[in-house]
Amino acid sequence: MKKLVYFIAITSFFACGAEVKKDNAPSEVKAEAMEESIEVVEEKELIEIKVAAIGESMSEIAFEPTTLSIPSNTRIKLTLENKSSAAGMLHNFVLVELGSGAEISSAGIKAGKKNNFVPKDKRVIAYTKIAQIGETITVEFDAPAKGSYHYICTYPGHISMVGRLNVE
Numbered sequence: 701m702k703k704l705v706y707f708i709a710i711t712s713f714f715a716c717g718a719e720v721k722k723d724n725a726p727s728e729v730k731a732e733a734m735e736e737s738i739e740v741v742e743e744k745e746l747i748e749i750k751v752a753a754i755g756e757s758m759s760e761i762a763f764e765p766t767t768l769s770i771p772s773n774t775r776i777k778l779t780l781e782n783k784s785s786a787a788g789m790l791h792n793f794v795l796v797e798l799g800s801g802a803e804i805s806s807a808g809i810k811a812g813k814k815n816n817f818v819p820k821d822k823r824v825i826a827y828t829k830i831a832q833i834g835e836t837i838t839v840e841f842d843a844p845a846k847g848s849y850h851y852i853c854t855y856p857g858h859i860s861m862v863g864r865l866n867v868e
């Protein structure tokens with residue numbers, strides 16, 4: 701006679717929560733790593749600058765003012781207003797290294813409208829997109845190092861639009 705032996709396997713199902721692994725080590729490590737990766741953001745003074753682009757003909761177009769002075773180690777909030785009203789008088793504001801304006805302008809024409817006539821060039825410090833007639837555009841950027849810089853309009857043909865920014 702065969703003896704049938706039944707093995708009764710009792711499987712215990714532990715409900716969720718019966719044994720929650722208490723191991724905080726990984727999350728603590730993660731928190732430390734996050735703290736390390738958070739950069740200390742220095743609160744910089746915000747300096748507001750307003751620049752107008754004016755003129756109804758190629759001989760009139762200009763920035764107003766043509767000289768700006770700002771303190772160093774600040775954050776600049778620059779507003780460009782296109783005050784021209786004649787058709788096609790579009791402008792941008794491009795802050796560049798002193799003396800690089802002519803090269804940036806011609807490279808800007810190659811960069812084309814889709815790039816707001818601003819080339820990818822390390823001498824470009826900050827810029828606005830092209831402002832339509834009557835449009836106001838604001839950009840924010842950190843003031844560059846102490847020194848003098850040019851601001852130009854890289855819209856094709858507007859090479860006469862130039863100003864000087866002094867960081868003091």
Ligand SMILES: [Cu+2]
Pocket residue numbers: 753761790791792853854855858861
């Ligand atoms: Cu212009």
